[in-house]
Every structure is written in C-alpha cells, then in structure tokens.
Amino acid sequence: MIPIVFIHIMGFKKILIVPFFLFFVTALPEVHSQENIITKKNLAFIEYPGFPQAHSSWGSIGYNSGNNTVYIGVTNHHDKVGFYEYSPGLREMKLNGFINNLGYLRPFQWQAKIHSKIVFGSDGIVYFTTDGGESREEYLMDHPQGYVGGYFMKWNPSTDQMTNLGMAMPFESLKDIDIDPATNILYAITYPQAHFIIYDPAKNDLRDLGRLASSHVPRVIFTDWWGNCYYVDWRQRLVKYEKGKDRLIFDKNSLPAFDGTPGSKIITGITAYAKDEKNNTIYIITYGAKIIAFHPQKEGIGTVDDLGGVADSEVIPQWGPYVPNLNLGNNGKLYYIVGGHGNYIKQDTGVLMEFDPKTHSHKIIYEYESDELAEASGSDIKDNEGNLYFAARRENKNTLDSHPFMIKFNPEKEVQK
Secondary structure, three states: OOOEEEEEEOOEEEEEEOOHHHHHHHHOOOOOOOOOOOOHHHEEEEOOOOOOOOOEOOOOEEEEOOOOEEEEEEEOOOOOEEEEEEEOOOOEEEEEEEHHHHOOOOHHHOOOEOOOOOEEOOOOOEEEEOEOOOHHHHHOOOOOOOOOOOEEEEEEOOOOEEEEEEEOOOOOEEEEEEEEOOOOEEEEEEEOOOEEEEEEOOOOEEEEEEEOOOOOOOOOOEEOOOOOEEEEOOOOEEEEEEOOOOEEEEEEEEOOOOOOOOHHHHHOOEEEEEEEHHHOEEEEEEOOOEEEEEEOOOOOOOEEEEEEEOOOOOOOOOOOOOOOEEEEOOOOOEEEEEOOOOOOOEOOEEEEEEEEOOOOEEEEEEEEEOOOOOEEEEEOOEOOOOOEEEEEEEEOOOOOOEEEEEEEEOOOOOOOO
C-alpha cells in the first residue's frame, strides 16, 4: 500500500504520492543521541619534565584564560619548587624554572612548596603564594634555622619574569590565595595562625584582618563574581569579606555536615570549589565530604543547599572520603577524584566521580590503584575548550614515594596530551 498525502498549495488541492519507506522514516519520532560514554581516551596523564625528584603538587594549579595556559607548582616537598606551564594549544608542558632561582631567594628564605592555587589578574599577571610545608615550619616556626615565612609571588608571562612581592607575616606560611579580578587585590590565609590577609600589589599595601580560625587551618578560600572573598571559621561557618563595605561578616549557621562528623573534619572546612556564574552557584566540597551549592549575594552571605555526600557508600562513614579537588564540566555535571591522605572510598584506590547537581546522583567513571592515581587537587580549572585539569600524584606502595603528574580530562570528547 502506498500512502497518499493531500496538501494545499495556493488554494489548490494536490495529491502527493509518498513512497512507503520515506513515509515511515519521516513519521518516526525524533531520536535523541545516547549519553556520551566516557572512556580512557577522555583522559590524559601528563608528566612534568626536568624534575626527577618531584614529589607532589598540592592545590598549586590554575588556568589563565588570557593566554590559554595552565600553570602548576611542583615540589620535592623539601626545598625545591618547579614552576610549570602547559599550553593546551601546543599540547606542551614546559618547566619555567625553580622559584628559589626565579625569585632570587637566599638560602634562609627557602620555601618547600606552593600550596595556594595559582590566580590571574585582569592584566594576565600570574600570582601565587609560598609555603613552608615540612618539619622546619611545623616545629621551628620562630627558630633561627626554622621557617622565615611565606611570600607573595608574581609571574609576568610576557617577559617570563618572576618577582618576589614580599612576606606577609614572619614565620607564617601562606596556604591559599585568591584575587578580585576588578581591582587585582589579593586575598590570602596564613598558617598556622589563620590570619586573613588583604594585599594590593599595585600599592604594596598589606592589611591583616586578624585570626579567623584556630587549632587547624582550612586550606581553601574563594571569591564570588563581585570580588568578595570567603573562608570558614573553626565552626565551619562561612566568613565573607564584603569588599563594598570593607567588613567581615559571619554566617549564623555552620555549613552542612553528616551526623557524627568528627570535629577535626569540621574545623578543616572547605577542600574544593567550582563556580557556575551563569546560575549564581558556587559548588563546594567540605572536609566532611559534603557537596554544597552556595548561592552568593553581593551583600550578605547568601544561601546554601545541601546536595548530599561525595559518594554512595555503605562500607565507610559518609564523612570519610577526602576530596581536595572539584571541576564543573560544560555539561553541567561536577567531576572530582576521591582519595588521598588515607581517606578513600576503596582502600588505596583513587576514584574519578561524576555528580549531577540536578538529580544528586553519583557515577563512578574509573577506579585507579594508588600506584596509578592516589590523590588529586585543584579547584575550578577549565580551559576554553571545556578541558578540565587536576594536579595529581601516584604513590609507590612499597617505597611510599610519590610522583606528581597532571590530568587533562574532558567528559564530552577525547583529549590529547
């Protein structure tokens, strides 16, 4: 049987004979493509050349959209810190040098690592801070042979020149940094006393707003799209520096936590974040393994939604896993790697996770033995092609050695080194 279709053209009825197979095809409902399947071709593990003694990279990674470059600080966790840059366009990892040489540090000014994220001014200048990060800092803070203190550093990509901007506080590390992109004013947090620092590099003006925590110093600060800066106090309450009124304000309530979460997990605060400015949301992961959607306001603290835990697990406490990293894909889903510091979903296994904020559903993408992937760090690092980056490391189970590398990941397409 051949279907007959009547159509009207300029008021005249016409008979159109349609072959059966064409009628069948056009009559089918719209077919949507299947969800993208992530394979190992969506990931690339990229090594750091020229530093065989390298141990780790911590949170010291950031993406500069101005020159389409990822910057990473890589350390031997003692006294040598390599400053690397990766070009997604050239697919090249390059060692710019070591910060003790680039920053003209004298022996007593030694720095063990960059712990802070790497941030960027509106003019493309790169900023980070330095950290003691080993026993001379932990136990000999004011000893003549101990740790002198952390520095603000800047890197000019146009001239390949590093400048030491000076020390924030004697004997204090600088654990994290962020920037107000409108003014290029820097925010920082010190260790071990958790002082909140505001520094204007253009005016060389540094202000200490005092201590915001105690006992243990949370490792992450972050800014919103208005240039306000956020931290947490010892009760895991959000603390906001509201730049418009030059004041600190404290939330009334602590961030969500699982019942029974130990105090050590509360006071250590936030481990990672990722920003979704389009939807006025900053996603946060706490040390207590909660995923939180924070909706900032220009004035006041803003609101918080509890999205649940970082994983579905009946084997370990929900507050157990450690997640010092977070990225937001162009598909609206969150990606993070669970594991490290002895806190895993599966013992000695790094797990790459996908989380859908709309459905609160988790998906395990890959599991890696710790000699492939033990831990990863880094917050909100995405290039203009939607590639996500993590500063990772693997561990040798027999020798306990650690080896750093960078992960390049795109959940929607294959990537190349």
